[in-house]
Amino acid sequence: MRLSKMLIKTLREAPNDAVLPSHILLLRTGMIRRLASGIYGYMHMGYRSIRKIEQIVREEMDAIGGQEILMSAVQPAELWQESGRWFDYGPELWRLKDRKDADFCLGPTHEEVFTDIMKTDVTSHKQLPMSLYQIQTKYRDEVRPRFGLMRGREFIMKDAYSFDLDEEGLDKSYNDMFGAYEKVFTRCGLDFRPVEADNGAIGGSGSHEFTALSEYGESEIAYCTSCDMAATVESAACSDDPASDEEMKELEKVHTPGTKTIEAVAEYLGLDKKQTIKALLFQTYDEQGQIDKYVAAFVRGDRDCNMIKLVNALGIPEHAIEFADEDKMGEATGCVGGFTGPMGLHDCTIVVDSELVGMKNLCAGACDVDHHYINMNYGRDYEGDIVADIKILAEGDRCPVCGAPVKHTRGIEVGQVFKLGTKYSDSMGAYYKDENQKENLIVMGCYGIGISRTMQAVVEQHHDDKGIIWPISVAPYHVIITIVKIAEEEQVKAAEDIYEKLRKAGIEVLLDDRKERPGVKFNDADLLGIPIRITVGRDITDGKVEYKMRRDEESSLLSVEDAIDTAIKTVNEEK
Ligand SMILES: [Zn+2]
Structure with a gap:
């Protein structure tokens, strides 16, 4: 491809709304x-990189027996109503209506569609196991789309679904997929880590997130400094502090004027925050959008509430809960903003963090303005409707597996694997007949890779202040040939010759034959991040060209033949 013919517009300045280096670079390069x-749309170079990633994914899916299909992005509401996910x-x-007022959505994922295929096309155990996948544009109407392709409303995804006879089969499919994902992200040049994850709105029993490590990533990961425990912070289990063997003291109501926060009351009473109970007040919604019930959640004063664990404990979707209007909730339940504790509440669901059960003589709000209780004890003074781990595993907390201190880091979620079990086959009625003609539910798994997000994650991990540094495996082109002076016939002729020879050898080459100053061409080559640059300049009179890898500082002067051979060898080794 000749750069003089390519529709390309590089920008010197970063657009205002872009903050992430990768987002800035993808916009500045015009990709x-x-x-x-x-x-977002993908211009020529960006789309080439997307297609490279898709091809890697395709090869690894095919290698474990996946069958590629392509379903419509538009899905009828009935399927989502069947599975219960319409709400x-x-x-x-992203919901829409057709001209007859029938409901549809633009698929963010395809569990319903694929389960429906199984329901109608699979009858016998002889047809299983099976795995199907597609690479397709997906939609999610994000509240705050941001960071370019990281959190877009339209994105390219590979979604795969496995169908097995039983849990044992699912374990094998899950492991196969896990291995394929490791190969995909390694081939894309990502520094990644698989971590335990929450199942979220998808449902099911087990899940891992594949996370490309990055300080700008939106996934927060907790990992152990000693063992291999690693999980998203939202799903990481916490180990409760050991139960206290203190004697229970007499419950006492004390005057604590103006102490609306944990910090204030702890200071006023001279207590450690660990001796207090923190209250969080919520209201939940039903399918009609009406307030369903009030929820009071309690964690130890030094802990933070984990919303994902809380909604899982309540068995409701994440969007069906929000912080309560404290005045209205007060009228209905007796809570008092800043002075709410588990005693004195009525008509609300009380969720108590499991750790509080073993703690003794704690301080909590008295549901009375300017008053707290001290020496409050679980079982004697209050109980929870639900007792569960609803706290965040914070930095410095003990690892739930080995007890060593936990650290946090950030990453970009590029893939996720889920064990769905029979959630969808059950709600939608997808069965197979076994040897004895008995009907059994198909056991499912689902597996996603964000293709467009992976591209941005690669840029996030591979760039410097001059621009992108593509790994050869996913680079839009392998080699760029820069002609220093387009007016010098000898340079042009040599460059054309190298261009033809490399192309014949199957190398993807850009020829920078633009009438631009050399400085502009070098800057663009660095910005675009093409892995190998061959510069044809003055030294061509001695039969020499400059050969430089974008990732290296140093360049070398090679004969034309050596430059061609080295480029072919490097590309074939790394592509
Ligand atoms: Zn550990």
């Missing part, structure tokens, strides 16, 4: 193009 908030998925599901 992606913003059409609306969270909606559960919430406002992120």
Whole structure:
């Protein structure tokens, strides 16, 4: 491809709304193009990189027996109503109506569609196991689309679904997929880590997130400094502090004027925050959007409430809960903003963090303005409707597996694997007949890779202040040939010759034959991040060209033949 013919517009300055280095670089190189908030198109170079990633994914899916198909992005509402997710998925599901007023959505994922295929096309145990996948554009109507392709409203995804006879089969499919994902992300040049994850709105029994490590990533990961425990913070189990063997003291109501926060009351009473109980007040909604019930959640004063664990404990979707209007909730339940404790509440669901059960003589709000109780004890003074681990595993906490201190880091979620079990086959009625003609539910798994997000994650991990540094495996082109002076016939002729020879050898080459100053061409080559640059300049009179890898500081002067051979060898080794 000749750069003089390519539709390309590089920008010197970063667009205002872009903050992430990868987002800035993809826009500055003109590889992606913003059409609306969270909606991007891919220009020639960007799309080539996307297709490389897709091809890697395809090869690894095929290698474990996946069958590629392509379903419609538009899905009828009936399927989502059957599975119960028309409500559960919430406002992120992009809904639309046709001219006959029938409901549809633009698929954010395809569990319903694939389960429906199984339901109608699979009857016998002889047809299983099976795994199907597709690479397709997906939609999610994000509240705040941001960071370019990281959190877009339209994105390219590979979604795969496995169908097995039983749990044992699912374990094998899950492990196969896990291994394939490790190969995919390694081939894409990512520094990644698989971590335990929450099942979220998808449902099911087990899940891992594949996370590309990055300080700008939106996934927060907790990992152990000693063992291999690693999990998203939202799903990481916590180990409760050991139960206290103190004697229970007499419950006492004390005057604590103006102490509306844990910090204030702890200071006023001279207590450690660990001796207090923190209250969080919520209201939940039903399918009609009406307030369903009030929820008071309690964790130890030094802990933070984990919303994902809380909604899982309540068995409701994430979008169906929000902080309560304290005045209205007060009228209905007796809570008092800043002075709420588990005693004195009525008509609300009380969720108590499991750790509080073993703690003794704690301080909590008295549901009375300017008053707290001290020496409050679980079982004697209050109880929970639900007792569960609803706290965040914070930095410095003990690892739930080995007890060593936990650290946090950030990453970009590029893939996730789920064990769905029979959640969808059960709700939608997908059965197979076994040897004895008995009907059994198909056991499912689902597996996603964000293709467009992976591209941005690669840029996030591979760039410097001059631009992108593509790994050869996913680079839009392998080699760029820069002609220093387009007016010098000898340079042009040599460059054309190298261009032809490399192309014949199957190398993807860009020829920078633009009438630009050499400085502009070098800057563009660095910005675009093409892995190998061959510069044809003055030294061509001695038969020499400059050969430089984008990732290296040093360049070398090689004969034309050596430059061609080295480029072919390097590309074939790394592509
Ligand atoms: Zn550990």
